[in-house]
Amino acid sequence: MRPSGRQTNEMRPVTIETGVTMHAEGSCLIKCGNTHVLCTATIDERVPPFLKNSGLGWVTAEYGMLPRATNTRMRREAKNGQSGRTQEIQRLIGRSLRAGVDRVALGERQIVVDCDVIQADGGTRCASITGGWVALKLAVQKLMKAGDVVADPLVDPVAAISCGIYAGQEVLDLDYPEDSEAGVDGNFVMTGGKLIEVQMSAEGSTFTRAQMDGLLDLAEKGVAELTQAQLTAVS
């Protein structure tokens, strides 16, 4: 009944390849079905001005999409400036990753996570968070190996998944054909079995608390699978 033939609670296949670029301190290419995101983490020993001499670290994220990552070519943001949607997504990624960081343990430095969508088929913000955490973890491992960080500031992985109501059914991990039709969809960011961020939105529709609970059940299942893939990738 889903365009892809998946079960309602079935994820797309997930692979996370690490060490994909020679320059970044941490990097991975995450593939959630046909959604492919290149994530890199850059260590910067300077923090933003508001954290100077605070002893606290910072993690921030930027997000982009190659113009032809999508079915129809989008205008290049370098020529037109970042859209509101892009800014909203990169704020979410940064906030989500920070929620899983012990900023005292990280020490006064910044890590910038770049998430660039190479190919899009729905769920790019969730894939960015999940893959972004892997890149971040790899960069932190490098800092720890060098002795620059002693206690691991990243304990549990941060992962994210979308769920929605498609053709009247609650389904896990929307791909683009589902996402563009779903009356209700949500993004769920979790770490260590708890929630960091919930964003549910109805377009021309509404939803009940019971439906919301159904989607949360699906999200918990999905995040558990993603977390497994993340731990495998960074070990």
Add this chain to the structure above:
Amino acid sequence: MRPSGRQTNEMRPVTIETGVTMHAEGSCLIKCGNTHVLCTATIDERVPPFLKNSGLGWVTAEYGMLPRATNTRMRREAKNGQSGRTQEIQRLIGRSLRAGVDRVALGERQIVVDCDVIQADGGTRCASITGGWVALKLAVQKLMKAGDVVADPLVDPVAAISCGIYAGQEVLDLDYPEDSEAGVDGNFVMTGGKLIEVQMSAEGSTFTRAQMDGLLDLAEKGVAELTQAQLTAVS
């Protein structure tokens, strides 16, 4: 225990004054405690290009804050462009209001809702949605009185409220001192007893499903009170 001395499930006083500007087709000044937002609705007989000849109406929103609406003066957005936060908020307002509109009944025209924060003390996006709906309703009443719209495209009010976990307790309707300390906060948009949008976010923290349920209970109580104020204002 709350800075304001309110009960955990107690809203700030809400007043909605209508007809506050001479030019707009619909307008109100909503005060949620010390948060004051001026909302105007402008009828535009032209729709955006993607709706031309579709027979469908459109509702969109813009949001702004006067530079000294806040405790510290902010830079004027007209000089610096809209921030990511501003764009994110106005996208939310527009999406929320549209969820409560029958776009066929509205007919092929656009209503632009402007929400400008005169004074801020937390919860400006929620007040904008709640007040924005009142301005929108008044503009639609004008269209109906003129016979330009026959069936009312706005049935149930759309209202929004924030809740959060402050000092370990679930509280309703955060003011600025609470909002800036809360580890978890959420915005809940509802109509006719159902949900339109849920945005919950933890900053340097996490939350459980039980906590989420607690906040939803509070939100339902708050939205019921707001809806009452909206109906009084527009009748």
Add this chain to the structure above:
Amino acid sequence: MRPSGRQTNEMRPVTIETGVTMHAEGSCLIKCGNTHVLCTATIDERVPPFLKNSGLGWVTAEYGMLPRATNTRMRREAKNGQSGRTQEIQRLIGRSLRAGVDRVALGERQIVVDCDVIQADGGTRCASITGGWVALKLAVQKLMKAGDVVADPLVDPVAAISCGIYAGQEVLDLDYPEDSEAGVDGNFVMTGGKLIEVQMSAEGSTFTRAQMDGLLDLAEKGVAELTQAQLTAVS
């Protein structure tokens, strides 16, 4: 003969309500007929770079209009940048207010006056100057009460009024219907019975020195009345 039925030398009713926002160091809502401007003054202990260590203070102004302050909705400047007209007006407001300030007595600090038009019906720049001076004065009174400023840097009020030639007659205090038809109009900024700024402009027309004198006579009358209202407001 005037659309409003006023005498040629009759001002619109003026009211100045002070203390209208909880955050600003000085604030007022000035109403000149249907033109309503919210003015706030913000004290900033840092001066612009060119005045560092000069011992001199600075006063500057910014001006804006809510999108639906006007009969037809204007595009929001935060989305499109400040127009040339807006910049010209805020330069005028700042220059006018500075002319009435003893910058040595003010001391090395800056006061930013924000003038935001809530509702427009002609004469917004003049109302901004007149109301802006009140907000400025209230902020300075706060500095003096705290002992941060000893000698009052603001002696005489600065006030402004527009006059023009409408339907062949010299009239005082143009409202929008007059302003949009007037072939000649002028803005006159005065303090202590002297002139600070005169801006007279003909659109598709010309004027004589005799007409100019007639408008100056009207302006002196108007400014005298405004000054009275200012002094009442700040005492």
Add this chain to the structure above:
Amino acid sequence: MRPSGRQTNEMRPVTIETGVTMHAEGSCLIKCGNTHVLCTATIDERVPPFLKNSGLGWVTAEYGMLPRATNTRMRREAKNGQSGRTQEIQRLIGRSLRAGVDRVALGERQIVVDCDVIQADGGTRCASITGGWVALKLAVQKLMKAGDVVADPLVDPVAAISCGIYAGQEVLDLDYPEDSEAGVDGNFVMTGGKLIEVQMSAEGSTFTRAQMDGLLDLAEKGVAELTQAQLTAVS
């Protein structure tokens, strides 16, 4: 007593060389002392959208300064956008030139006057208006020679001059050393013995009506001389 040794009512030498560029329909290089402005007029058979099918013509102006036209190099506006000052000046030039045009006689076409300051020594906006009118007239003569315009839409020259109070004295045609010291200065635009625009401004000072009259007397003398130079140039 003036830095240049001129009498208080003495202009700088004015020369207007026409036909200085091979491409423009009208052009001149106006020199008011050491202030040199290149003015070109471009005929465009299309009018701005708001005049389509109105039968009315339009004249508009743009103003610029070469980065090293001034004593200290200014940042290039092409890299930083037009300043508020630049926009204010070009709006003044356009408004002034339009005041001297019979837009019905011009017919539905636009003439764009570009005024680019090659070397600046005070009074660039006045020189731009005076020289801009010459370029405009030459372009119109071309239209009339070709039979595209029948009745001359430009009757009297439009010219502008600055006056100010320097070292306590009313002086005509301020150069830069005077302009940067003057407490009061004004720009006066006239045509056919009447006024089009008066802009008087005090910086940290005030002025009386008597002083204003004194400056107007000087301006009338100056404009008469400029008008003579304009008529010689275009005949």
Add this chain to the structure above:
Amino acid sequence: MRPSGRQTNEMRPVTIETGVTMHAEGSCLIKCGNTHVLCTATIDERVPPFLKNSGLGWVTAEYGMLPRATNTRMRREAKNGQSGRTQEIQRLIGRSLRAGVDRVALGERQIVVDCDVIQADGGTRCASITGGWVALKLAVQKLMKAGDVVADPLVDPVAAISCGIYAGQEVLDLDYPEDSEAGVDGNFVMTGGKLIEVQMSAEGSTFTRAQMDGLLDLAEKGVAELTQAQLTAVS
């Protein structure tokens, strides 16, 4: 003697993988040593305005670099606008590809080639041209298979290589360590044994015609090898 141990006339290994994205009409990932560029070609049935109803086709290119494609993270162009260097490169790519296209045979449509650098180690503009031609060719093959284009508008491949004088020696295919030290470098674009574009540049140095000839000899060798790789990739 070269940092990489290569002979002076030895290229880095080149691989061109085609069909790397699911959405684009043509795509490849070209790797010239550690320089990796993702090239996509998008067919657009609309041409730019200046070609409407001309019967002629158009090929244009855009170029970008992921922020961490380089050793040090660069600021994201979507936040800061395209740099002069980026614009210069994408103009070169477009001009080079157009030189190898029969625009009549292509018919009135546009193909946009996006070249996005995933990893940079010198020579990114040359790799973009070489890979861009492959993506373009694949898109054209699709048009021909569909019968939308009959005669092949692309006869000979267009390829580009850099050469330079490093440590006093003429060397082929500069990598980043060489490029950053070379006093003279050049980019050579060729097709069918002829030249399309030569850009030679000395930084703090000069070069003779004999040295220029030496670099051209190297470039011819390099382009021959690239052409072979291109033909293999598209067949």
Add this chain to the structure above:
Amino acid sequence: MRPSGRQTNEMRPVTIETGVTMHAEGSCLIKCGNTHVLCTATIDERVPPFLKNSGLGWVTAEYGMLPRATNTRMRREAKNGQSGRTQEIQRLIGRSLRAGVDRVALGERQIVVDCDVIQADGGTRCASITGGWVALKLAVQKLMKAGDVVADPLVDPVAAISCGIYAGQEVLDLDYPEDSEAGVDGNFVMTGGKLIEVQMSAEGSTFTRAQMDGLLDLAEKGVAELTQAQLTAVS
């Protein structure tokens, strides 16, 4: 056979007038036929950040065109930002001039060369380089006269000329009618008989090494004549 009647190896008449502006430390107006460029050199005792405390000087250039320097009026770059073409040209001018400067001898200061095209008829970038060197030299002479620079950092003049293939023939110094028709054109920057920069480009065409040699022969002849004019101008 050339539109101008010139021989294939014949330059347009060149004149270089120095000292044309009162403010700049060095200036000239170079006329290459109908192409007229005003070049000024500004000495700035501060260097860009990346050279602080390096002891090295810097030379940079900016380029602009008056809107009606061309046959059809161009949009003013101050209103629209610098085009890619403009940025490409000013980067070339700066790079070319720097190649002829001994940056140690210049000392830690910056010279900014502004090249503004007053009238364009092809070859504006070459005229800018040739005239820009003269302005630069004059500014350096001023520094040497003042004893601020001891050893002359400018030995041989830097000059540039365009050549191209027009109507099948290799011609020297393209004017606009030739430039807009030429299938191949090139810009050649030289100093002391050696090359600094070669930019050859075919639009919808290709060229052979033999043709390239032919153009280089022409360029050498042209540069020799320009060098003579430069030396005359600065002595």
